[in-house]
Amino acid sequence: MRKIFTILILLIFISCEKHISSNEFVQLGIKNLKCEYAANPINIDISNPRFSWVLSSKIRGQKQTAYQIFVSKNKDLSDLIWDSGKINNSLSNQIYYAGKNLESNTNYYWKVHVWDKDDILYESKITGFGTALLKQNNWVAKWIGVGQKSQPSLPNGFLKSVEEQSTLTDTIIHEGRSLLLRNKFECKKNIKSAKVFVTGLGYYELYLNGNRVGDHVLSPAKTNYAKEILYDTYDVTTQLKKGENTFGIHLGNGWYNPYKKWWKEYRMQWFGAKKAILQLQITYQNGETTVIKSDKNWKFKLGPILYNCIYDGEFYDATQESENWSKPDFDDSNWDMVSVIESPKGELRSQNMQAIKLVQIIEPVKVFKPKSGALVYDMGQNFSGWAKITVNGKKGTKLHLQFAEDINEDGSIDITSNEHAKAEATYILKGNSSETYEPRFTFYGFKYVEVTSNSDLLEIENVQGCVVHSNNELTGHFECGNETINKIHKATVWSQKSNMIGFPLDCPQRDERLGWFGDAQVTIEEAMFNFNMPLFYHNWITGIRKNQDSLTGDIPIISPR
Structure with missing residues (x-):
């Protein structure tokens, strides 16, 4: 037992x-x-x-x-x-x-x-x-914009319509205002799924029925547009509706259509006038499919951004806004028809790396008043991005923002490190009680922002810092018992963030902001210890390979060019 x-x-x-x-x-x-x-x-x-x-x-x-x-x-x-x-x-x-x-x-x-x-x-x-669009011939949409169907091949210029008795060089004048594109279409059946493939040069924002699509900013990331152009893919199933819908695209200059003053080696190249391409592919509940595409039936109007430049900043006139311009019931009878224009030549490629996004909001830690009529906001951190400001004032009041990395002893801003970049933003109020402004098609490297106005009656309600960079996941962490070393590491991580704007930059604040190999290669090891970087570097190295000289095998010292 x-x-x-x-x-x-x-x-x-x-x-x-x-x-x-x-x-x-x-x-x-x-x-x-x-x-x-x-x-x-x-x-x-x-x-x-x-x-x-x-x-x-x-x-x-x-x-x-x-x-x-x-x-x-x-x-x-x-x-x-x-x-x-x-x-x-x-x-x-x-x-x-x-x-x-x-x-x-x-x-x-x-x-x-x-x-x-x-x-x-x-x-x-x-x-x-x-999957997105695996082959170039999957694209049935057309590039659309304003003006000539074909453009002269000018590697370092701007294009404006040719005037009578003008010379070719006279055409190389910048039309820097932003551009609004819209198209109304109908979904006749219940929608099962829908994806849109879209890009705009230099930068674009996409709207559907009055709402932004996605949270990308400064998109697409810079490339050598003669070789490759990145496009975005969005699932818009829940934003579409049975019946009338409307797409809106807001175009800025970006790196594609820069101002003539910056046509320099190791600065900017001119590729062409602003343009966009969009292809929406819808599957209905009954299994039928349809395609909505950019073509000659779209309309355009000049936008409220009178001036936009990577280095110099942005001038936004809110009195020239077209309210509800991307909604179906908007009256576009006074808008003009777009032109179907020549392709920029570059191969369309899906932007698979992490998008550039507004990843953090920073509140100012101090406010200075170094001189009459000026307020300087200290964000407490040097970063890449821009400021968002909410104000209340009369229609036509001019608001000016100046960005800088340092201040002088009297508290006034020191713009020395901006070198030749103006790094500013101007906003003209529309006068409708509180209104909020933040730049769209430019970025700055700064810690301080000076706010001035031509009116003593302007009320500043709020100022915030918008941290903007490629949204690469922070995967590394370091901390030790030496506070000085901890501060050095923190500064290093912030510097890395500020220099990831679609490609590894040398700086985010002055008139350069380029993908120098020397700067990038010395930070690669640090970046990979701190961030999830495979897609970011894969995209950058793909660009290097595409820019390799086909005859000599030489690679450029900057990418993208």
Whole structure:
């Protein structure tokens, strides 16, 4: 009897041990499933994207010994288009898709099976990715803008309409005002899904039925536009409605259409006048599809930004706004028809890296009044971006913002480090009680902003700093017992943020802001310790490769050019 009791105790003990092991095994997880370094991306534009995941476990010595990837168009993973089979290795990143040809504008679903050190199978959750436009001939939309259908090839100039008896050089005059484009269209059926592929040169903002689409700013990121142009992909399923809809695009100059004063080597090149391209692909509930595209049926009007320049800043006249201009019921009878214009030549490529975004709002820590009529706001931190200001005043009142990295002993701003860049913003009030202004198509590197006005009656209600940079995830952390070293590290991280504006900059404040190789290469190691950088650097190096001299193999010392 005692022997039987002992055996029962041993069986219970063994059973408990297996149960604990099983519970521990449940802690084994497959997480951070990504396609092309992103979770659930919708903008993949390559035929063999890469998969990755992270294995986590509380079991000491646990590891992956094999994996198997499944990909399908169906959420339940029926009718597979790729089954990798069981692959006996520990690789969990940089695994290239090797199934049937992917299709443009299509949603895919995938999961992975992992075998651990004891050859026990573990299954991930199902995740997904979506494709953008995989081939250039998938684009049926046209480039639209204002003026001539074709433009002279002028590597360092601006274009304005040719006047009679003018010379070619007379045409190289800047028309720097922003441009509004709009198009009304109808969705006749209930919508199942919709994605829009869009870009505007130099910078653009997209609106649908009066609301901004996405939260990107300063988009698209700078490239050599003669070689490649980045476009964005947005899911607008919930923003579309059955019936009338309207797209609006607001265009700024950006790096594409710079002012003549900056046509210099190692500054800016001229590529052409402002233009945009948009393609909306809709799938209805009944399975039918339709395409809405930019074409000759769009309309345009000059925008309220009278002047916009990367280096010099922005002049915004709110009295010239067209209220509700991107809503369906807006009267556009006095707007003009756009022109379908020549392609900028560069290949359209999906902007897969993290977008440039407004990532943080900073409140000023001090306010100085160094002279009559001027207020200087100390943001407490040097950063890239701009200021947002809310004011109350009469129509026509002029508000001026001057950005700087330093101040003088008397509290006035010191613009020395801006060098030749004006780094300013001007706003003309429309006079409708409180109104808020922030620049759209420029950025600054600053810690201080000086606010002045031509009216003593202007009431300043609020001033904030808008931190803007490529939204690369902060993944590293450092802290030690030496406060000086901690401050150096903090300053380094902030400096890195301020110099990630779609590509690695040398500076965000003066008349340069270029992708110098020397500056970028000495910071790469630091950047990768602190931020998730694969997509950012992949985009930059792709640009370098595209700018390589086809005859000599030489690469430029700046990219993008």
